[in-house]
Amino acid sequence: MRTPLAQEFHDLLERGRDRQLRLAVTGLSRSGKTAFLTSLVNQLRHAGLEARLDLLPAAREGRLLGARRINQQDLGVPRFPYDQAMLALDAEPPRWPEPTRGISELRLVIRYRPAKRGLMGADTRQLTLDLFDYPGEWLLDLPLLAHDYPSWCETQQHEGTQRAAMFADWRAAVASLDPAADADEAQLAEIAERYAQGLRAAREAGFSDLQPGRFLLPGELSGAPVLQFFPLPGIGAIDATERDAYGTESNYATLARRFRHYQQHIVKPFYREHFRRFDRQIVLVDLLGALNAGPERFEDLSRALSRLMKSFDYGQRSLLSRLFSPRIDRLAIAATKADHVTPEQHPRLVALLEALLAEPLKDLRFADVPVRALSLASIRASEAREVEHQGQRTPALRGESLTGEALLLYPGELPDRLPGREFWSRQGFDFPAFRPLPRDAGALPHIRMDAALDWLIGDKLQ
Ligand SMILES: Nc1nc2c(ncn2[C@@H]2O[C@H](COP(=O)(O)OP(=O)(O)O)[C@@H](O)[C@H]2O)c(=O)[nH]1
Ligand SMILES: [Mg+2]
Structure with a gap:
């Protein structure tokens, strides 16, 4: 057992060697943080075996050997309840993990083989990844500090x-x-x-x-x-x-x-305790949920996000850098639960996310923070299908409702820009929630978790 100071020193060394990364998973309540973290741990644990991570080069090239949970640094914080989340997802019928009521953290050690072999021959390396989960309600207080x-x-x-x-x-x-x-x-x-x-x-x-x-x-x-x-x-x-x-x-x-x-x-x-010293951040946004909930909720989400991103403004004079001097060097923003729309709608989902966050994105670009927008489903709960409709093949989704009815549906088209009055009056958007798919052992089904992982940790696995 190291003393706190020795631990701090050890961590500093590891960071110096690029082998430790602290990742903040942020998002408002119900945006999908717990699902994202559960899936992230699950995918990395199954890497090299059943996980499908083709967009992550280290996995595609067979260099990613897997991941293991180890004791976290802060013993005063509960451990992220990964096992409980998996139990819920593997229950009969499957359930979504319970909402988060407090803060928790998790430390993963990822083992990989570098792309280029060192002088010493075939070595393996480790990347330590610190993750944490907290209720999204608390995040909303950040703008209040200003x-x-x-x-x-x-x-x-x-x-x-x-x-x-x-x-x-x-x-x-x-x-x-x-x-x-x-x-x-x-x-x-x-x-x-x-x-x-x-x-x-x-x-x-x-x-x-x-x-x-x-x-x-x-x-x-x-x-x-x-x-x-x-x-x-x-x-x-x-x-x-x-x-x-x-x-x-x-x-x-x-x-x-x-x-x-x-x-x-x-x-x-x-x-101070939890938002300091993060290297990277992913901001999760339940854009589809807000579209589903109608214009007033959509506006409200937009306002909450722009306030939030303003306090995250990574430039020199931002609130956060003044208070806690974070050193975030890379950011992802992701529209979650993409399995609620058919695959050909996914590019629109990203475009919509970029439109919603246009102002903060400008500031980020100005502050020279590399940022990437994507859409993903941490835990895919539907299957993309094609159905014959009046002699034409059209895309559809198959899944189960939260109460277990079989669903086959076409949830509709996303607007190609921020929805205005005509969108809401003409069509709006309406889709049911899916419950997780029953599954065999192996990795959780997902959409583009590998793309998110590549952006967030891929360069450290080279
Ligand atoms: N279909 C689908 N639903 C999701 C996904 N991720 C989260 N959800 C839904 O969103 C709810 C909230 O997610 P959760 O991860 O608990 O959000 P948190 O409050 O940000 O931790 C879950 O209970 C699910 O109903 C996903 O990838 N696909
Ligand atoms: Mg949660």
Whole structure:
């Protein structure tokens, strides 16, 4: 057992030799992080045997020997529940892994033969890959670090009628709160609970842009005053000197204090401990799910993503680099669950993803961060087919619904640009969720996991 310092030194050496890589798998809640990580581990463990990884040269050339989980570095963090995920996928009938409720990490050692043999003859090498999983709800708090309380309140004025309806109760309660009056604990707790209810309802209905994230997954913080704040509508418009004159026991000052506490003691440590020192990152986006959920949810996803990517802005002056100086040298963005559309739609899916992230992509290019957009299915749950329809062969998908009905369907065409009003009124998009396919032993079926792996770790396996 190494001391922490020795471990740190050892890791540094390994990094120097290019044999250690820390990969951040990020994405909003339900974007497919757990499925991606499960599949990634599964594919690498089966590499060289049953896994189909033709787009990863080391695998294609037979140089990838496999992977093994080893003890992770941080003993205080639970291990990523890979075995539980596989048990769910191999159950009868197969189930999707349980949603993530906390943080977990995993360390893999990948063994490979370099493409060029060294002077010492046929050697094998190892690449250590550190991965971690966490609830997507927490990620949404990252943009919140860039604000003080009044400016954060300004960002929480969401338009959209469906979403507004979910916060109607809260809005009625907060309207009667005088920012200048002395704070009443019980009243603040009650209004905060209504805010949390609104957030929960919005998440349930498929909305993405939800802050503060811990209100949705409070864990041991449930009921603590640090989670008893909420935005004060209109406070940003009041002059700062006037606000400050309210006094330290006012509603305004109390809420602002709790907001700062939340930033400093909950959000910051999470990023400091887990978002530092990543070499590479993949951002997963459930674009198809948002298309399926309609225009207001789609807009909401777009807003949440652009806020998020802004805080990930890898340039010199970005929030993250100021706070934690990450050294991300490569980025992938992926539209997940591509098995919900027929294969000829996949190029459109990527084009749509690029359109959705056009602004952040410009910034990334400007900051000279190599980035690649792709579409993938971590765990393919449908099979592509062709069916005869009125004498013509057309593409279709075969799978099973979550309740086990056999499905054969054509989910429709993706728009070739960001969907406008005419897309939503003409056609929209509607597809059912698939449950995982029953399978024999061997690697999980996937779409382009190998392309993602090649971009993320392929160069280290040369
Ligand atoms: N068809 C299909 N569904 C997927 C895939 N990946 C994830 N899903 C679905 O999306 C849900 C959320 O995925 P999960 O990995 O738990 O998301 P997380 O919250 O980001 O960890 C799963 O329960 C599945 O229903 C995929 O590759 N194909
Ligand atoms: Mg998860």
